[in-house]
Amino acid sequence: MPIDHKRINGPEITIPYQLFDKLNTKSGKSQFKDFVKSNGVRIDGRSANDHRKIFLKTGVVSQAKGSAYIELDKTKVIVSVFNPREIPNKSEYSSKGEIYCEFKYAPFSCHKRRLHQQDPEELQYSAIMKQALESAVSRHEFPNFQVDIYALVLHNDGAALSAAITVAGVALAHAGIPMYDLITSVTLAVQGEFVLVDPNLEEERLCQVPLFKDEQNTNHGIVVLSMLATHEQVSQFYQTGNLAMDNLTSAIETLTNAAKDIVVLVKKCLVRHVIKSARNVED
Amino acid sequence: MSKNRELLSKIGLRLDGRRADELRRIRCKLGVFTEPDGSAYLEQGLTKILAAVYGPHQVRGNRSKAQHDAAVVNCQFSMAVFSTGERKRRPRGDRKSTEISIHLRQALTAAIKTELYPWSQIDVYVEVLHADGGIYPACVNAATLALIDAGIPLKEYVCACTASLANNDVPMLDISHQEEIIGGPTLTVAALPMSGKIVLMEMSQRFHVDHLQKVLEKALQGCRDIKHILDEAVKSHIQDVGSSTGWANTT
Amino acid sequence: MALCEAEKTFVLHGVEENFRIDGREREDYRPMELETNIVSHAFGSARLRLANTDVLVAVKIEVDVPYPERPREGKLEFFVDCSANATPDFEGRGGEDLAVEISNSLAGAYRSPEVFDLTKLCILKGRKCWKIFVDILLLECGGNLYDAVSIAVKAALWDTRIPLVKSVTVDGNNIDMEVSEELHDCQKLDVTGAPIMVTVCKIGEQCIVDPSAAEELCSVGALVISVSRNKFSTILQTGSGSLHPQTLLECLQTGHKVAQRLHDALIETLVDIKPSENSVGFLR
Numbered sequence: 001m002p003i004d005h006k007r008i009n010g011p012e013i014t015i016p017y018q019l020f021d022k023l024n025t026k027s028g029k030s031q032f033k034d035f036v037k038s039n040g041v042r043i044d045g046r047s048a049n050d051h052r053k054i055f056l057k058t059g060v061v062s063q064a065k066g067s068a069y070i071e072l073d074k075t076k077v078i079v080s081v082f083n084p085r086e087i088p089n090k091s092e093y094s095s096k097g098e099i100y101c102e103f104k105y106a107p108f109s110c111h112k113r114r115l116h117q118q119d120p121e122e123l124q125y126s127a128i129m130k131q132a133l134e135s136a137v138s139r140h141e142f143p144n145f146q147v148d149i150y151a152l153v154l155h156n157d158g159a160a161l162s163a164a165i166t167v168a169g170v171a172l173a174h175a176g177i178p179m180y181d182l183i184t185s186v187t188l189a190v191q192g193e194f195v196l197v198d199p200n201l202e203e204e205r206l207c208q209v210p211l212f213k214d215e216q217n218t219n220h221g222i223v224v225l226s227m228l229a230t231h232e233q234v235s236q237f238y239q240t241g242n243l244a245m246d247n248l249t250s251a252i253e254t255l256t257n258a259a260k261d262i263v264v265l266v267k268k269c270l271v272r273h274v275i276k277s278a279r280n281v282e283d
Numbered sequence: 284m285s286k287n288r289e290l291l292s293k294i295g296l297r298l299d300g301r302r303a304d305e306l307r308r309i310r311c312k313l314g315v316f317t318e319p320d321g322s323a324y325l326e327q328g329l330t331k332i333l334a335a336v337y338g339p340h341q342v343r344g345n346r347s348k349a350q351h352d353a354a355v356v357n358c359q360f361s362m363a364v365f366s367t368g369e370r371k372r373r374p375r376g377d378r379k380s381t382e383i384s385i386h387l388r389q390a391l392t393a394a395i396k397t398e399l400y401p402w403s404q405i406d407v408y409v410e411v412l413h414a415d416g417g418i419y420p421a422c423v424n425a426a427t428l429a430l431i432d433a434g435i436p437l438k439e440y441v442c443a444c445t446a447s448l449a450n451n452d453v454p455m456l457d458i459s460h461q462e463e464i465i466g467g468p469t470l471t472v473a474a475l476p477m478s479g480k481i482v483l484m485e486m487s488q489r490f491h492v493d494h495l496q497k498v499l500e501k502a503l504q505g506c507r508d509i510k511h512i513l514d515e516a517v518k519s520h521i522q523d524v525g526s527s528t529g530w531a532n533t534t
Numbered sequence: 535m536a537l538c539e540a541e542k543t544f545v546l547h548g549v550e551e552n553f554r555i556d557g558r559e560r561e562d563y564r565p566m567e568l569e570t571n572i573v574s575h576a577f578g579s580a581r582l583r584l585a586n587t588d589v590l591v592a593v594k595i596e597v598d599v600p601y602p603e604r605p606r607e608g609k610l611e612f613f614v615d616c617s618a619n620a621t622p623d624f625e626g627r628g629g630e631d632l633a634v635e636i637s638n639s640l641a642g643a644y645r646s647p648e649v650f651d652l653t654k655l656c657i658l659k660g661r662k663c664w665k666i667f668v669d670i671l672l673l674e675c676g677g678n679l680y681d682a683v684s685i686a687v688k689a690a691l692w693d694t695r696i697p698l699v700k701s702v703t704v705d706g707n708n709i710d711m712e713v714s715e716e717l718h719d720c721q722k723l724d725v726t727g728a729p730i731m732v733t734v735c736k737i738g739e740q741c742i743v744d745p746s747a748a749e750e751l752c753s754v755g756a757l758v759i760s761v762s763r764n765k766f767s768t769i770l771q772t773g774s775g776s777l778h779p780q781t782l783l784e785c786l787q788t789g790h791k792v793a794q795r796l797h798d799a800l801i802e803t804l805v806d807i808k809p810s811e812n813s814v815g816f817l818r
Binding site: 334 | 573574575576590594596613615617618619621622625627667673674675676815816817
């Protein structure tokens with residue numbers, strides 16, 4: 001791991017105290033049963049198919065051309081979009097514009113402190129974000145230019161990546177970057193026969209390993225899907241874990257429906273912003 | 284000092300059973316890859332090197348590097364992470380790799396007829412798959428073969444060889460990794476064998492200047508021998524390629 | 535490489551007629567050559583040549599301390615190096631983006647315990663474990679890198695011999711390990727679950743498998759599907775286009791079918807490989 005020379009670092013080898021916590025010695029399966037009851041009702045009262053309540057706000061960063069903030073219950077992500085600028089380090093002309101995405105967890109956002117530099121997981125998520133947003137943006141409108149999109153997760157309580165993609169779409173619209181469609185993104189977690197839409201952090205963590213091996217059901221995993229609702233196009237698809245074909249098929253259907261449901265909220269937020277700016281112009 | 288005695292036993296055999304003036308077995312192949320303009324694979328003992336040549340082509344990146352009267356030769360030396368006994372953390376970018384890249388460029392620029400390609404760039408990339416001593420000479424030899432495969436005009440073959448001194452008076456040829464570690468000076472010489480010109484000479488450790496002449500002679504003899512081996516390989520490769528297109532036997 | 539519109543249309547028409555530019559059908563792979571046990575310093579190695587794509591994988595093993603939150607598991611680390619031999623753009627740090635992408639997707643594919651069981655690498659719970667370094671060297675890029683890399687990694691892991699630990703003695707903080715010196719006294723890894731990645735490209739209305747470099751440029755969207763024991767272990771959408779959910783499903787089905795075939799063929803080949811004294815390597 002690269003050392004940060006600008007700050008005073010703590011000791012290099014530290015072990016989080018939670019490991020010594022006596023309460024942490026429950027098996028994965030019983031931990032999961034605490035979070036999801038057998039009838040599919042989760043610890044916060046949601047059913048398996050319910051998305052968390054979303055709060056969206058535009059115009060939160062004044063220096064950026066466009067910015068937006070999203071809250072998925074406890075998950076908080078803020079995205080800023082900057083004016084198109086010349087692509088650095090490039091001498092040939094490109095007829096399509098470029099998007100540069102940076103996804104970063106704030107050091108205080110996760111259980112374990114994150115470094116200030118991007119680690120491989122964040123680099124991968126940046127690439128996934130770029131993949132998602134590239135299809136939504138009309139790249140031929142700004143040839144030879146690059147639009148910078150920076151996403152910062154202030155608190156990670158699960159589904160940070162899909163929250164970042166959704167709010168990045170809102171920020172791009174706020175910035176006035178020409179787009180083909182509104183983009184929304186949803187995460188799905190699978191564990192055994194439980195399929196949970198928009199998992200929180202604990203549910204996500206518990207779906208990384210198979211917990212129902214004794215019941216012969218070793219399906220587990222996380223699926224992230226981003227969609228352009230009106231055009232019915234999936235612009236980004238990412239899956240990890242171990243899923244069978246039928247689980248995946250039903251997962252895709254669940255995700256596409258959930259993504260279409262969120263579009264209404266995105267539209268409402270953007271319309272509110274337009275009305276507010278129209279009122280400001282009038283005054 | 285006592286370590287030197289182990290390098291050459293009483294009956295004149297080295298650690299790997301060779302005599303003092305024997306080269307390690309050299310096997311090579313030209314035209315290993317299709318994408319580069321020229322490529323070559325060379326094995327010298329257990330050291331395995333892959334070389335690829337791109338060019339001559341327009342100067343990439345910084346246009347101001349271009350010269351009006353000669354081609355720019357750009358070399359990169361890289362070692363695979365698994366090439367050494369202990370796994371390397373980074374394949375290139377460290378000081379040793381940069382130094383070897385510069386030495387490689389020095390050796391090759393002396394042999395390539397750069398005046399034929401003004402405003403152009405020739406890229407030579409060398410990858411070490413297995414390191415067992417004598418890495419730099421093997422790289423130079425592999426790069427020469429790759430340049431020939433690419434059809435770039437050379438004044439002469441560039442061959443390189445290492446030589447050392449055992450028992451304080453017997454010169455040895457072609458040092459392997461074990462012999463390097465045990466101790467003893469190593470003289471690396473890159474030369475144009477036929478004309479006898481030296482393009483690079485480098486030495487580690489030290490020995491008395493009286494011995495320099497004979498160690499240098501040994502190294503140059505080694506270069507000449509390597510040239511013969513490489514020449515054979517080039518001729519048989521051209522024969523293969525030529526006969527498959529039908530011009531080996533023109534009447 | 536750049537293709538003009540006419541060339542792209544030509545490729546498109548070929549794909550629609552199930553006759554691609556090199557004569558293959560949509561679900562055919564190009565001929566492959568696989569050689570194992572080439573790098574002598576490594577504990578396992580493999581070289582795969584898929585038409586113009588050349589990948590060399592070496593596996594090295596070290597003794598390490600397991601992560602405190604997972605005391606019974608060993609470690610598996612991937613490192614991808616794009617050699618400048620492949621293209622001058624990879625000089626210096628130019629190939630780093632591609633390298634990071636490939637190593638991240640491999641790490642994601644091998645993450646699930648169903649795919650690769652890390653508990654087999656444990657020597658002493660919480661104190662010592664094996665760490666496997668899988669080092670991938672890309673020597674030439676002729677399209678379809680993910681497939682070639684995943685097959686070569688699987689073959690290299692198959693070829694890997696982990697020395698057998700004869701005894702472990704614990705004396706306070708000192709841990710002494712005795713490792714068997716015999717060459718044949720080794721533990722092999724279970725790679726039947728190791729995933730095979732298949733790149734499925736959508737060109738026009740059809741999906742093709744194993745795109746060449748030219749076909750990759752004509753595709754509107756591509757999926758990298760990693761299949762292990764009949765289940766999907768990771769799926770990434772690459773390329774700069776979007777897909778209809780129906781097309782997505784079709785691509786997944788195609789990829790799944792092809793990956794099964796590829797896996798069976800690979801296991802058959804690996805079982806048949808006989809250890810030979812003279813490894814040919816690059817000399818042929």
